Amino acid sequence: MSVARRYRDAWEGFWREAPDAPHAVFWDAEPALTAGRHLALFEPHLTDPGLPMVDLGCGNGTQTRYLADRFAHVVGADLSAAALDHARRADPAGQAGYRQLDAADKTEVQTLHAELGDANVYLRGVLHQCEPEDRQPLADGLAALLGTRGRAFLVEPSEAAVTVLSGLAEDADGPPPKLVPVLRHGIAPGTLVDDAVPEQLRAAGLEVLRQGELPLITTEYRPDGTRIELPSIWLVAGRAG
Numbered sequence: 001m002s003v004a005r006r007y008r009d010a011w012e013g014f015w016r017e018a019p020d021a022p023h024a025v026f027w028d029a030e031p032a033l034t035a036g037r038h039l040a041l042f043e044p045h046l047t048d049p050g051l052p053m054v055d056l057g058c059g060n061g062t063q064t065r066y067l068a069d070r071f072a073h074v075v076g077a078d079l080s081a082a083a084l085d086h087a088r089r090a091d092p093a094g095q096a097g098y099r100q101l102d103a104a105d106k107t108e109v110q111t112l113h114a115e116l117g118d119a120n121v122y123l124r125g126v127l128h129q130c131e132p133e134d135r136q137p138l139a140d141g142l143a144a145l146l147g148t149r150g151r152a153f154l155v156e157p158s159e160a161a162v163t164v165l166s167g168l169a170e171d172a173d174g175p176p177p178k179l180v181p182v183l184r185h186g187i188a189p190g191t192l193v194d195d196a197v198p199e200q201l202r203a204a205g206l207e208v209l210r211q212g213e214l215p216l217i218t219t220e221y222r223p224d225g226t227r228i229e230l231p232s233i234w235l236v237a238g239r240a241g
Contacts, residue, residue: 011082065090
């Protein structure tokens, strides 16, 4: 199984139009506010920090490059070829490797695991905007990348974030500028109940080692100058047993 064609086309269209400028995309916040905070929660659970680190759903690679400063072997993986073009242009020195990957496709995931071996995986805001039927295959793909030794860190907007995003989209003055292209390409957040993520991980054979709540920082601001933050849940997972 692979992801729906509509979903793939939506992301290609979005990233083809996205500017190269840093932090021009709604969720492309600086790493000090995103991956940096997440690593403080993730690193204590790594059984082997020397494993390759896969930034799954890497987009334009902002977080990937941050991870590459801290881990020896980092791979940014994304469904969208256009996103990876952005990532490579922003990384002329080749700090990280980049790989087009449909993480819901069992064969593609098995191929990458055969090349890397067990890996640690960073996954930020991917499951919630997948088609519902793609979420369990993606969780299964994540488990395959981890193997027996890898650990995963996932962060997803919580149920409460849908209300925040709906309010932004329906504002009388129109949605914030950086949210407009997201909505135009149909990359709207789906309804993902908070309990669904740990359930999907367990169904994939993974154990939730720790979880909590943390704001998901965006690059957009409200009219009063405050930065828009989305309520989110985070989880650390690894192979059960």
